[in-house]
Amino acid sequence: MRFESELLAFCQYLNRVMGLSDNTVRAYRADVDEFLHLMDLRGVDSLTHVRIEDLRSWMAHESKSHSRSTLARKSVSIRRFFAFLYDRGLIDHDPAATLATPHIPEYLPQVLSEDQAVQLMDTASSEYRQKQDTDHKNLSTVEKKHSCVQKTALALRNRAMVELLYATGIRVAELTALDLDSWDSDNRTVRVMGKGSKERVVPFGVPALKAVEAWVSEGRPVLVHEKQTTGGVQVERALFLGAHGRRIGQRQVRQVVHQLAQEANLPSISPHALRHSAATHLLDGGADLREVQEMLGHSSLRTTQRYTHVSIDQLRERYDLSFPRA
Structure with missing residues (x-):
């Protein structure tokens, strides 16, 4: 798949540098992989060409089939991915810097007396x-x-x-x-x-x-x-x-x-x-x-x-x- 090397480097960073759990890394990888697959289908040949409009369009599409908590995680995954690329000079701007996270209503957890x-x-x-x-x-x-x-x-x-x-x-x-x-x-x-x-x-x-x-x-x-x-x-x-x-x-x-x-x-x-x-x-x-x-x-x-x-x-x-x- 296109952008495989960037995705692999990102996952290694999450695991080795940030120390995230394997489950979290897998979730982030799946989120970013979905987005990159969509960009590939749209003919995007460089992640430098990704715009905030592309990200918002993807989030709007995902909102039809996912809960707000899942959407919040996806937005975090994408923001971290593009921040990672920008920090390492792999892209000349960070299109996800202003990507908003969906508001998640807080509920009291279920507790036994x-x-x-x-x-x-x-x-x-x-x-x-x-x-x-x-x-x-x-x-x-x-x-x-x-x-x-x-x-x-x-x-x-x-x-x-x-x-x-x-x-x-x-x-x-x-x-x-x-x-x-x-x-x-x-x-x-x-x-x-x-x-x-x-x-x-x-x-x-x-x-x-x-x-x-x-x-x-x-x-x-x-x-x-x-x-x-x-x-x-x-x-x-x-x-x-x-x-x-x-x-x-x-x-x-x-x-x-x-x-x-x-x-x-x-x-x-x-x-x-x-x-x-x-x-x-x-x-x-x-x-x-x-x-x-x-x-x-x-x-x-x-x-x-x-x-x-x-x-x-x-x-x-x-x-x-x-x-x-x-």
């Missing part, structure tokens, strides 16, 4: 106990017993995942990327690789500690054995495994959280709702905003403020303290 969070954790624990009770019964066949043992292991895993998600506020991608050596039970911390390959250490509480320890000692070996008996050779170092003994995927984690929420008679939530809930409950408990920022791995405090909000009860309490005669 503290009682709802407890209800979700209790449901995950009761699921494990139910599977364990079935496992201890006299089963008529080896196949049935094996199936129940595996279900018990999966229930242990599910409980450990939701406890850890809520206790630490980590992203689902960060959870699935955890290895066994990421986990430090002595210090009650987990080492997380966040966006842009930025590593941070996040503390957690006793409930998460007990849940993960039970999973690692009792549940995980069952799924490791499952992989070995089905032809798997390399022992997976991932902390959390799927039913076949391989590193669990983000989609599987989302399904687990959704299913547990349904069983707990809670609103349909995603793992990210547990992240929001953890941050909000920390703030309600008196945690400093910058401490929460560090825990969540946000580079900007403004991002933390958008992802979290103080509960109405906490707001009323502070209002009453500030205005005793209110």
Whole structure:
């Protein structure tokens, strides 16, 4: 494709110099590639010939099939691409310098109340106990017993995942990327690789500690054995495994959280709702905003403020303290 060398150089810059994550680089590459393909179809033979009108025309076309948040990302991708070219003298002007970013309305994130969070954790624990009770019964066949043992292991895993998600506020991608050596039970911390390959250490509480320890000692070996008996050779170092003994995927984690929420008679939530809930409950408990920022791995405090909000009860309490005669 025409302009392939410019696109490749841009992606290398994003990855090696800016330290953006692979997922972000792929998204930026796809955005820029779409635009460059359109310019190629229009017969543009040099990026110096691209005008702001071309960019606005492309954005208008994209707005017909994409949300405002996607359009905002696309505009950022294009602005960074042309700024990169201009800074390196590959074009004599930056046509994207005045390209506007679509306004994105801000919504309060979905957050569980503290009682709802407890209800979700209790449901995950009761699921494990139910599977364990079935496992201890006299089963008529080896196949049935094996199936129940595996279900018990999966229930242990599910409980450990939701406890850890809520206790630490980590992203689902960060959870699935955890290895066994990421986990430090002595210090009650987990080492997380966040966006842009930025590593941070996040503390957690006793409930998460007990849940993960039970999973690692009792549940995980069952799924490791499952992989070995089905032809798997390399022992997976991932902390959390799927039913076949391989590193669990983000989609599987989302399904687990959704299913547990349904069983707990809670609103349909995603793992990210547990992240929001953890941050909000920390703030309600008196945690400093910058401490929460560090825990969540946000580079900007403004991002933390958008992802979290103080509960109405906490707001009323502070209002009453500030205005005793209110």
